[in-house]
Amino acid sequence: MNQREFWFVVGSQFLYGPEVLETVAKRAEEMACELSKKLPYPLVYKVTAKTNREITDVMRAANFDEKCAGVITWCHTFSPSKMWINGFAELQKPYCHFVTQYNREIPNEEIDMDFMNLNQAAHGDREHGFIVARLRKPQKVIAGYWQDEDVQKRLGSWMKAAVGVAVSKEMKVMRFGDNMREVAVTEGDKVEVQAKLGWQVNTWAVGDLVKVMSEVTEEEIDAQMAVYREFYDMATDKVDLVRYQAREEVAMRKMLDAEGCKAFSNTFQDLYGMEQLPGLASQHLMAQGYGYGGEGDWKVAAMTAIMKAMGENGNGCSLFMEDYTYHLVKGQEYSLGAHMLEVCPCCAAGRPRIETHHLGIGMNEKDPARLVFEGKEGDAIVVSLIDMGGRLRLICQDIHCVKPIMPMPNLPVARVMWQAEPSLTTGVECWITAGGAHHTVLSYDVTAEQMKDWANMLGIEFVHITKDTTVDGLEHDLFLADLAWKLK
Numbered sequence: 001m002n003q004r005e006f007w008f009v010v011g012s013q014f015l016y017g018p019e020v021l022e023t024v025a026k027r028a029e030e031m032a033c034e035l036s037k038k039l040p041y042p043l044v045y046k047v048t049a050k051t052n053r054e055i056t057d058v059m060r061a062a063n064f065d066e067k068c069a070g071v072i073t074w075c076h077t078f079s080p081s082k083m084w085i086n087g088f089a090e091l092q093k094p095y096c097h098f099v100t101q102y103n104r105e106i107p108n109e110e111i112d113m114d115f116m117n118l119n120q121a122a123h124g125d126r127e128h129g130f131i132v133a134r135l136r137k138p139q140k141v142i143a144g145y146w147q148d149e150d151v152q153k154r155l156g157s158w159m160k161a162a163v164g165v166a167v168s169k170e171m172k173v174m175r176f177g178d179n180m181r182e183v184a185v186t187e188g189d190k191v192e193v194q195a196k197l198g199w200q201v202n203t204w205a206v207g208d209l210v211k212v213m214s215e216v217t218e219e220e221i222d223a224q225m226a227v228y229r230e231f232y233d234m235a236t237d238k239v240d241l242v243r244y245q246a247r248e249e250v251a252m253r254k255m256l257d258a259e260g261c262k263a264f265s266n267t268f269q270d271l272y273g274m275e276q277l278p279g280l281a282s283q284h285l286m287a288q289g290y291g292y293g294g295e296g297d298w299k300v301a302a303m304t305a306i307m308k309a310m311g312e313n314g315n316g317c318s319l320f321m322e323d324y325t326y327h328l329v330k331g332q333e334y335s336l337g338a339h340m341l342e343v344c345p346c347c348a349a350g351r352p353r354i355e356t357h358h359l360g361i362g363m364n365e366k367d368p369a370r371l372v373f374e375g376k377e378g379d380a381i382v383v384s385l386i387d388m389g390g391r392l393r394l395i396c397q398d399i400h401c402v403k404p405i406m407p408m409p410n411l412p413v414a415r416v417m418w419q420a421e422p423s424l425t426t427g428v429e430c431w432i433t434a435g436g437a438h439h440t441v442l443s444y445d446v447t448a449e450q451m452k453d454w455a456n457m458l459g460i461e462f463v464h465i466t467k468d469t470t471v472d473g474l475e476h477d478l479f480l481a482d483l484a485w486k487l488k
Contacts, residue, residue, distance in 0.1 A: 010028040040159055063093060069094070073097055074125070075125050078124040080127065089135065094161075097128065097129060097140070100146040140158050142154050160311075163309060171198060171262060173202070173262075173264065173265065173298045177266060210273035213248060228284070232354050245368070264291070267295050275366045286319065291305025292342055303385050317444040318442070320339065321440050332405070337418065341370040343371075347444065349376040349403070373415075377401055380418065381396050386435050395434050395463045403417070461485060
């Protein structure tokens with residue numbers, strides 16, 4: 001991934017004279033420098049914009065600069081917003097309006113008309129905000145004092161969502177074979193997705209993978225096995241089956257990297273020429289930041305990679321997940337999430353174990369090796385991107401992950417248990433009403449607000465199921481949203 005940065009563009013005008021403009025530029029540079037020490041990505045001061053040409057030029061430059069992940073503006077003085085129309089009309093990067101001011105307090109003894117002319121953010125930002133609203137341009141408005149920690153955290157959170165947009169625009173997904181037969185929700189319009197989200201989704205034959213696997217050397221497998229032993233406990237005597245997973249991982253990573261793909265999908269129904277469904281191989285690739293989708297689910301594969309990039313240190317705790325079964329005891333309602341093999345170990349509460357077990361589903365000739373562990377506790381979200389036919393909908397639900405309430409010693413897969421908001425049954429009713437898929441991305445460090453920002457930047461529908469959501473309210477909101485989106 002390229003080193004990302006954000007551009008700080010400050011609005012003013014020539015009306016106030018050169019001394020005021022020099023002060024504005026000096027303060028803007030100071031603010032950008034100090035904020036960069038607190039934010040997850042550098043904030044680069046670019047210009048104190050005073051003319052239509054300056055504004056248009058900097059916005060055009062932002063569009064074509066690969067490092068620039070978004071533009072943040074602020075009006076130190078009044079900046080007539082007709083000057084901004086052309087620039088905003090051309091800007092294609094995520095945009096945030098930072099409503100702040102250089103000074104925290106009104107200086108009782110010092111305030112005079114010179115001070116008022118210099119410090120006009122209170123009405124300068126309102127003029128600025130009007131033109132963005134008038135242009136119907138997607139924006140994030142963050143208001144507060146620039147040195148306050150809570151304000152800096154909100155700005156940093158938006159930055160991570162904007163980086164998710166940058167990653168989305170560069171996303172390439174490698175499909176090994178096609179989707180699981182007859183499954184509806186894993187389908188989707190790849191042309192529309194590329195036009196809207198930037199994803200390039202293409203298919204490679206399983207035979208291509210088998211050929212690359214045959215070229216993997218024993219030395220490469222030995223090196224991969226050393227990595228497995230560094231991070232995981234070997235809890236099987238069938239080392240040859242683990243080595244086969246190492247062969248699969250090395251081959252898949254070679255193909256992914258050669259094509260610049262950050263996500264992949266496969267299906268247990270198409271393993272021709274392979275002895276095992278990639279389990280450990282897929283899990284360890286996800287731990288390195290690659291996205292994955294089972295049963296050919298390329299949408300969840302891409303979303304997993306994007307949300308990982310939005311997380312801590314550019315590879316956060318986001319993972320491919322599937323609701324598998326419920327615990328419906330009154331007062332103890334839980335959902336158990338798992339998959340046949342492929343749950344990322346980033347969420348493990350302890351050190352994962354490599355185990356081998358029979359897998360009766362699919363074209364497995366031998367017992368696939370996989371990582372087995374319990375997921376950690378903590379607040380999280382689950383996210384599903386679905387194709388509604390004519391538009392995309394992003395569904396997000398708040399959940400709280402818990403330590404599994406029972407050991408389940410005969411369940412030979414990784415598992416995560418959670419309580420859903422507003423409750424398990426109401427949450428399920430809302431999820432199904434909205435059309436949420438059985439495959440999701442579960443994330444401990446990406447927030448619902450970030451996913452809302454991400455959807456807003458890309459112009460897609462966002463549905464959020466919270467502790468306050470009701471089925472009736474959601475049905476009403478979905479009905480109105482369906483009408484509104486048809487008018488867009």
